[in-house]
Amino acid sequence: MEQIPDKTEIIVIGAGLMGCSIAYQLSREKKEVLVFEKRNIASGASGRNGGQVIQLEGRDKNPETIKKRLEVVKENNKILKHLEKELNFQLEYQRIGSLDIALNEEEWKDIKETVKIQKQAGDEEIELLSKKEVLKMCPTLTEKVFGARYRKSDGTINPFFLTHGFAFNAMKNRARIFTHSPVKRIVNEHGMVKGVELETGKMIRSEVVINATNAWSHFLCPEIDILPLRQVAVVTEPVADLPVYPMEAFIDGDAIFTTTQTKSGNLVAGGFKTQARKRNLHYDESVEPIEIAGSSAIFKRVFKGLKDICIIRSWSGTMAVTGDCLACIGKYPETENLYIAAGFSNGMAYGPVVGKLIAELVVYGKTSIPVDIFSPHRFYKKQIDWPEFYNYTVLAEFFARV
Secondary structure, rough: OOOOOEEEEEEOOOOOHHHHHHHHHHHHHHHHHEEEEOOOOOOOHHOOOOOOOOOOOOOOOOHHHHHHHHHHHHHHHHHHHHHHHHHHOOOOOOOEEEEEEEEOEEEEEEEEHHHHHHHHHOOOOOOOEHHHHHHHHHHOOOOOOOOOEEOOOOOOHHHHHHHHHHHHHHHHOOOOOEOOOEEEEEEOOOOOOEEEEEEEOOOEEEEEEEEEHHHHHHHHOEOOOOEEEEEEEEEEOOOOOOOOEEEEEEOOOOEEEEEEEOOOOEEEOOOOOOOEOOOOOOHHHHHHHHHHHHHHHHHHHHOOOOOOOOEEEEEEEEEEOOOOOOOEEOOOOOOEEEEEEEEOOOOOOOOOHHHHHHHHHHHHHOOOOOOHHHHHHEEOOOOOOOOHHHHHHHHHHHHHHH
């Protein structure tokens, strides 16, 4: 086993998509980088999602945040377009578009309002599709669909391959990744980061530390209240190529996501009937029978001809959210040379660009595109009165109220 050194230039905590992307970009800048991960590469949310690259997920109705979010996720899509060649790594990236479908009249009104606001905010790509247009594009959908919001440059990617592609190339550039090496604390002396202490008690000195642990970030940086959010998904047996797309929808008020079709033909869906839990139980990766049945029912409720499809596996994973649903990306307040990249509920639309932006900030002190809406300062030492029991749907209602 490789011995952990006593000091380095930069420490990245977390070997998920964000951590590996950051490590890769810093290694390209010839920086000496160590990555510490408490489990394995892509063992958290990065390896437990549907791989959907949806640039503006959810129905944000704030024109200012839409505009600024779009600038960042568009840059992410530009990077993805050439990333397989850059990394020399198969990513199974498909730019096939995405749909946000309405299954009742109320949802259809909401989607039409969302599209109108997005267009007013300068989103030139977003389209509103009628029922006839949606069913022509995706004839496997239920006849109960009213219409959809569509973006042609969205798509899917293999999250394992993407994360490991960054990790492998970072290591080629002499970054070192230590798995099963949990960080106990970030060492701060008089407002200046000095390194980290591992659970083993070993201290590693470093000039810069980056917290990229997403839903676990508040254990190391408790002044910013980033909330863990558990989701459940299922995967089916392989089926023939279908005209399916990454989708968002609501069923009986529950937010659901569907359908990634993998290269091997499996379909992934989830979210329906994911149970509300207390905060500490959102790290529990077991799955309840009602949750498996719920996510499995998506194939019957949303599609035609898929009600008898076999489910071969289910899992849960822990994402993260902040008080305004925007991640925290940038310098950590009141601590020199400490950075954070956490609070992502939709990492595939941000991972590559966040690695680039954090590396720019560390090396050059500024970013090539604005990230002010993601500033960690906005939640520093701010208490949020989260619901005691929650899931994705409960939080959607909570954010609508605040």
